[in-house]
Amino acid sequence: MNPIELSFEFFPPKTQEGVDKLRATRAELAPLKPKFVSCTFGAGGSTQQGTLDTVLDIAKDGIEAAPHLSCVGSSKESLRAILNEYRSHGIRHIVALRGDLPSGMGSVGELRYASELVAFIRAETGDWFNIEVAAYPEYHPQSRSPSADLENFARKVKAGANSAITQYFFNADAYFRFVDDARKLGVDVPIVPGIMPITNFSQLMRFSDMCGAEVPRWVARRLESFGDDLESIRAFGLDVVTGLCQRLVDAKVPGLHFYTLNGAVATRTICERLGAQ
Numbered sequence: 086m087n088p089i090e091l092s093f094e095f096f097p098p099k100t101q102e103g104v105d106k107l108r109a110t111r112a113e114l115a116p117l118k119p120k121f122v123s124c125t126f127g128a129g130g131s132t133q134q135g136t137l138d139t140v141l142d143i144a145k146d147g148i149e150a151a152p153h154l155s156c157v158g159s160s161k162e163s164l165r166a167i168l169n170e171y172r173s174h175g176i177r178h179i180v181a182l183r184g185d186l187p188s189g190m191g192s193v194g195e196l197r198y199a200s201e202l203v204a205f206i207r208a209e210t211g212d213w214f215n216i217e218v219a220a221y222p223e224y225h226p227q228s229r230s231p232s233a234d235l236e237n238f239a240r241k242v243k244a245g246a247n248s249a250i251t252q253y254f255f256n257a258d259a260y261f262r263f264v265d266d267a268r269k270l271g272v273d274v275p276i277v278p279g280i281m282p283i284t285n286f287s288q289l290m291r292f293s294d295m296c297g298a299e300v301p302r303w304v305a306r307r308l309e310s311f312g313d314d315l316e317s318i319r320a321f322g323l324d325v326v327t328g329l330c331q332r333l334v335d336a337k338v339p340g341l342h343f344y345t346l347n348g349a350v351a352t353r354t355i356c357e358r359l360g361a362q
């Protein structure tokens with residue numbers, strides 16, 4: 086029995102090589118007995134088939150699979166069709182997001198915020214889906230203010246979400262404070278920390294810049310100082326992220342959701358160091 090509930094996030098591969106690599110990753114992570122695994126969705130439907138194919142491939146192994154679904158750039162009709170397709174395959178778990186419109190892609194779509202997508206899913210499908218939404222302990226980069234972002238988070242939970250997964254963070258206090266503040270707004274669903282293993286300095290800085298996650302200065306400077314020494318980057322990254330996870334586990338968080346980037350080694354090593362087997 087794992088001391089903590091784990092879930093893993095993948096993205097839909099674009100090539101056969103990517104499909105094979107993801108199968109190998111899943112096989113390596115399966116012994117950790119995740120509660121579920123999820124697969125991302127390209128805003129505007131760009132990975133729609135890939136998300137479905139990946140989720141069905143995962144479900145074949147008897148593992149609960151949750152497709153992500155974003156509403157930006159999509160019509161209600163196309164969202165309804167996707168929901169019906171998932172239902173027809175017996176998929177009952179979904180991660181509902183607004184998404185980000187790729188630059189150059191025209192219309193925002195019929196639903197503007199994730200809260201509207203959650204309400205739409207509930208109106209269309211009742212209690213069929215277990216719905217997850219996104220949470221931002223360091224606040225969403227486009228939010229007007231921290232308090233407005235918290236209120237918007239509470240709004241989408243009240244629209245019918247069952248639980249939330251956070252954007253990744255390296256500062257546990259931001260998460261603890263966010264959870265406390267959300268509870269004061271009446272949010273009582275589990276808020277599961279999203280965990281980003283550190284394996285690559287430039288990729289980490291690029292992602293963090295885009296999504297508004299802070300990489301503490303001492304972590305960034307140490308990583309930068311390793312230059313091309315990937316071994317040292319990985320070893321330091323494992324120490325930092327395992328330490329963060331241990332603090333979260335000690336505080337009895339409801340689970341850990343790993344952004345695997347379709348790789349197994351870092352996620353598996355961290356989970357094993359935490360005592361998962």
Ligand code: FAD
Nearest residue numbers: 125126128153182183184198199219225227228234237252
């Ligand atoms: P929302 O909850 O709608 O919030 C977006 C912004 O609008 C916030 O600033 C919020 O404060 C504001 N807002 C919300 N409601 C209102 C309102 N009524 N009035 C005014 N402002 C409002 N992206 C993908 O494209 N595909 C994925 O598969 C994907 N998976 C993700 C999984 C997780 C766990 C996380 C944390 C993020 C994921 N993302 C994904 C990224 C996500 O789509 C982006 O962060 C996006 O910018 C916001 O999505 P959201 O669902 O949080 O939006």
